[in-house]
Amino acid sequence: MDGIPSSKTLALESPDPIVSGLDFSSIPPISIISTHFKDDEEDRVKAMLRQHGATLATDVSKAKVFFGRVGTKKRASFELRSRKFKVKEVTESRQDCRSKPAEGPSKRRKLSGSSTKPITIHDNGSTTEEEPSDCSETESRSAIKGVTPATSPDGPEQASSLTFYAGSKDDLIWVVRSDWLDACLAAGQLVAVAEYLVFKGIVLERPPPKHKSVSQSVTAPRPQITQNIVDRAKVDASKSELNNTSYQIHRSKRTLASSSHNPNFLSQTAHLLQKTTSEYEGVDSDYPAPPEWVQKRIKYSCQRFTPADSPNQDFIAQLKKIRTCRILLEDEIGVRAYSSIIASIAAYPYALSRPRELAQLPGCDERTVLLFAEWRNTGKIEEVEKYENDEEMKIMHSFYNIWGVGAKTARQFLKKNNWTELDDIIEYGWDTLDRVQQIGVKYYEEFLEGIPRVEVERIADKVRQHAVALRDHRITVTIVGGYRRGKPESGDVDLIVSHPELTATSGLVTEIVEALEASEWITHRLTTSLHNTHRNQNTLPFRSTKAAGAGFDTLDKALVVWQDPVWLTKTADLSNDPKANNPNIHRRVDIIVAPWRTVGCAVMGWSGGTTFQRDLRRYAKKVKGWKFDSSGIRSRVTGDVVELEGPGGVEGSPADAEKVVFEGLGLEFVPPEFRCTN
Known part of the structure; x- marks a missing residue:
């Protein structure tokens, strides 16, 4: 898989005994990204981390470190978005790119010396991260590492904290490659995370915490009400800023609800479920045994049979709408992910009745399970509803249906040229179209007819x-x-x-x-x-x-x-008018x-x-x-x-x-x- 370390981590080869001196207790709460793990590898990694004192977040909203086989910033940002995190990337400032000797705690570099750059979606819709400064890779890594456990006067625990926190009071988040665990096991102690760090960012908004059942809430400890109020205030403030923006149509002076580059509905919380997913769980005999390709986790759709009529066609139709949204935003990773999910569900021969069934299908993750539970409980998916009611998305989709016009061009028609309908293209931009696009506009409705x-x-x-x-x-x-x-x-x-x-x-x-x-x-x-x-x-x-x-x-x-x-x-028409239209x-x-x-x-x-x-x-x-x-x-x-x-x-x-x-x-x-x- 491109960009993913190909070798198996040491943690996955066998249930290794506890490594003396290795302690992950100082690491912030960890969440595992299950993508690319096979069979029981994820469970074994979790077991290895727990054996060495790591705190594993049972609620993803509490996680600060994400750990998995993720090789690129683009993939890391996708994984965070899919879990409903809103983040800004933290990159090292130019002055911090110079290699410096290890210093004591009082002189360690603070986060205020760093600059933050948002993950943006450009006019072409693709998600990118801005590149760091021009310093060399070696110099940059040296600056990020700070004090390693081997040289820290404060011992491994303090060094590890510095590695992840760097003295910042901000809500930081890290995505780390799984082979960091290899290095720690091999060294017998915590090693600096810089070489294995894929993404580091400041959290602007976290997903809502998991809903507890009534029986759980009776015995659960009282939450920190003050902190929850602060968190909600931050969320409300960020949403207010987003909702205050609007898209002005320059030519006709019409106003559309803005979706900017990344529509608000893509980052909003899923609709509150009327039931918990556990209410759908039952004994294994309640649903049929999965087909062989599910049991063997066969991920290539060319190795299984996928009929046109799926018993889960209604749910697939909802997922296709989300995929269309990703296409219009040129989110290539999201398009591929939803395509794999749709293909896997389409090949499943039984009507899905429980989230547990869906979770076992290759390519389907926690996000898919939540969407299914929401759809089962409410009969709809809030993200789809918002997409279908977003005026800008409607316009881009109509442009995307022009033969010869892709998602990037459709966005340019709207965002750059301020066109909102086909007549605008004909009146204001006909000469800017290539010949194929002109024919696509001319026969627009005919080409859409089956x-x-x-x-x-x-x-x-x-x-x-x-x-x-x-x-x-x-x-x-x-x-x-x-x-x-x-x-x-x-x-x-x-x-x-x-x-x-x-x-x-x-x-x-x-x-x-x-x-x-x-x-x-x-x-x-x-x-x-x-x-x-x-x-x-x-x-x-x-x-x-x-x-x-x-x-x-x-x-x-x-x-x-x-x-x-x-x-x-034809004969009569041409006799009356030699130029009669076909x-x-x-x-x-x-x-x-x-x-x-x-x-x-x-x-x-x-x-x-x-x-x-x-x-x-x-x-x-x-x-x-x-x-x-x-x-x-x-x-x-x-x-x-x-x-x-x-x-x-x-x-x-x-x-x-x-x-x-x-x-x-x-x-x-x-x-x-x-x-x-x-």
Whole structure:
């Protein structure tokens, strides 16, 4: 996993005995980030920490140190946000970047010498952390470490406190890599945390404490009322500042409730539950035994069957709305996380009835369980309600639905250009759009209308007729995309064209498009590429100079606008007006040409849901050491082509070739209608 230490920590290898002299009692309350831990690893880490006196926070709202396999600031900030923490990053000031000798307690550097920089979401929606000053990594680490246990005159406990608190009265929070525990166990004492520190910040707002049941509250100690009042006052003040902002539409002087870069509803407390999650718990016999992929914690969706109709479709629909919100905010980590959660729930064959069932599914965490409990108790999710009622999100979503407009551009239309509807784009920004976006605006409503299966088949048949006329009857046209997964309507039509002879597919896509244009079936070309022909139809090289993600679809292809040139009253209409408009709807069609020797990879690469395809590439990388894309497979070790379909391809159909690819990857064949992960 990228950015995550790959080696197992010493704490996970075996239930080690207590290390004499190692004491974590001075460390602030610790919460474990379970992401990337396998099987019982998390429990063993907790046991190891408890054995050495650590305080483990049973309520995440009380935690100050988060401990887990987290390798980047971006991931750390996501984990904190998912737990409803609002924080500002603490970075070392430039004057503290110089290495200094260890000093006594009275002269230790205080936090006031540090600067705080907020975690911001830029106009493109992506979450970033500002980089520290220009001092070297070695110098920066030396300044952060302060006094280590080995040199501290005050002993390990005082050194540890300095490592985490640095003399500050602020509410600080730390995210620390799990291999810090390795270092402490190896040294037999606490070691400085700087080398293992992923993120450090000041807490602006903590999540609400866990709700206690009536029986618990009777015996629970009386809370610190004064401190709670102060905490609530801070929360109210921060919310007041957020709610006082507004978004002004400059041109029309209209005002929208602001969502700024990060809408308020993303950081608000979940709706108060009417029942505790424990009320849903029962004996194991109350719900069915989980399927094998759940028991084995199989995380790749290409290794399980995911039908289109899930018994948990209503809850999935809510999660999809949250994912759409993350897409519009360009929160890539959040999008991937929710995609994995949705795919896991969609593959679960039983209707979820208890949070405990959900918690056992790969990819589902505490946040997912809370959302499910809220939905079960109230029939809705507050975050979804706020998203659906946020005016700015509605506008961005309408822009995002324009063909050729992504989330970043949609935000720019609203935030930078102050456009709030399609008419604004046409009136004030038409000349700033590229040709694809102009066509997307022109046929906006038509492109949003689903294409019935019968019409998809007619389009495929017409493409095959023209391709056969250009070559011969051995031409194959395979309908992929949503149609192949069994969807009753498709957003567009995806077609894989192939031929057993290698020379027959070279440059074929251009010839097909020209023939269809001449017959008036194609009204516009959006894009045409001959990447594969220019590579002599070879598999994409392992090392590519293209941007990340750009190599997955490198086959020859044409993205076109399709319109049936025939209508019932055509003759009469044209006789009355030679320029009469064709009333038939415009459709989006993608024509992809694949050489026969890798057509199975092409069909496989264009048939699954988005998460299925992502996990297929991850599986090929992690399990097989291969790079998979729709042009073929290469070894990540040697860079050589892996010819699963043989040098000349598979005898039979493209669907037969796809089955050979599944077998070569060591995967059970998953029928297309069970790849519905998105």
